[in-house]
Amino acid sequence: VSIVVRVNGRSVGDGPAISALDHGFLYGYGLFETMRALGGRPFLLDRHLRRLAEGADTIGLPLPAPEAFGDEVGAALTESGLDDAYVRLTVTRGVGAPGPDPSTCSRPTVVVIVKPFPRPPRRWSTEGLRAVFSDIARSDSSLLTGVKCANYLECILAKERARELGADEAIFLGTDGDLAEATAWNLFFVEAGRLCTPGAWGPILPGITRAKVIELADSLRLAWEEGAYPPERLFAADEALLTNSLYGVVPLGAVDGRPVGHTVPGPVTQALDAAYQALLEMHRRGDL
């Protein structure tokens, strides 16, 4: 099986399964989480479900009991037979009357998509990702900036634009001009041995892997800080890296064609990547 899609507890494949009156479809009223599964189990599922619940609070989305999500994700993974998989969990407001009144929606729509883990290009680990600065600013004022919701078009367009320019990713600045995040990654850089990352109070999505990498930095006795940084700091850094739930820790090699970091991957990136891979391996074996 190349892809498994389950909607409200039923396996549906890639055919029609969502009503055109689902407010997730009509208005983007929904949340999602993307995870990696290893050993047939999603990594850090509890943290993803916690973020989902926080996002649901923010946007007023009623959620089923969290156990239901674990069961559905488990059923999709079992059905796929995949050991190493991409998992996307989506919850929308559900089917309602067309028009901006979500109180007409009966019950949330729960979608789980599982497909084989998409291996990253080998050059990511040797040369690092190539990024560009997006000309779209991450809004400080939107309550949706910190929520992983289906209003995702700015990220899609920024990434498309990066591809057109021959790059892999786009890095957003905030409306204040400071470094924010990439389209589906958080950003870190290293300055004199100190790991720096844009503060979670700013216009970023607080990544699950971002939080885990900060914990790993503590374990490795690496100094770290959250802050507000102008883009020039990236080019002065000793090394830089990106994190997300699918690909873990990946070096950043260049932005707008200018090299970032003295070595790629840098020593801190290598140490964090090794520690993260060790966690993944423990999870795969069921030791975590």
Add this chain to the structure above:
Amino acid sequence: VSIVVRVNGRSVGDGPAISALDHGFLYGYGLFETMRALGGRPFLLDRHLRRLAEGADTIGLPLPAPEAFGDEVGAALTESGLDDAYVRLTVTRGVGAPGPDPSTCSRPTVVVIVKPFPRPPRRWSTEGLRAVFSDIARSDSSLLTGVKCANYLECILAKERARELGADEAIFLGTDGDLAEATAWNLFFVEAGRLCTPGAWGPILPGITRAKVIELADSLRLAWEEGAYPPERLFAADEALLTNSLYGVVPLGAVDGRPVGHTVPGPVTQALDAAYQALLEMHRRGDL
């Protein structure tokens, strides 16, 4: 028939019709237009299709030929048998691989929803709409602010919040603090006989009815201007009104519990409403 839903040329009702892998569903990668149909024909369809095409340019959405839309909307209206109807036309990027790469999407998904025209509450015309100022700012920097796209959650949430406060609508200010628009309406006010509306260069959706009302103001020899206005100007105005494609011209009666305008509806609102209703009636009779 209470509601007609057509997806890619087939009548599907409110059941499952959209793939969970449609990037409109996964990422909000889609556009829509809401129209009123009278006499079984959508009012100002050509202008709505022009705005759709402009939005498609902005977000890189490939569109079918515009005739296809007219045919589909016509088929849905015929099927509904409705003379006076709400019409929503939605176009998404279509079904693709899960993941932020729209180039995997094969062809756009076209959805037409038709339902009976939802009559507005009678008090709207006698007392005016009650609005509140939203605590969400309309971003000046987002390229999506001026595009009617499926990333619509901020509007939905602002309107929900207004309802909780006992109001009908929410008015957004721009990030600069000036008046912008309501969640699905453009805003006008009258100052010493002069019709004023936030400029289309600002963070607003350039409404089809907004443009038509400006044309009507010219026909009625009313002075008008686009500008940048702080919210206080609204309370100092002689009258204020809101416009959208479904409800036309409606007086604004109060914001945050404070009355707006000396009379509701004011004389300019009444004149514009009467002229707009005359256009609608000509359209209904097929004389336009």
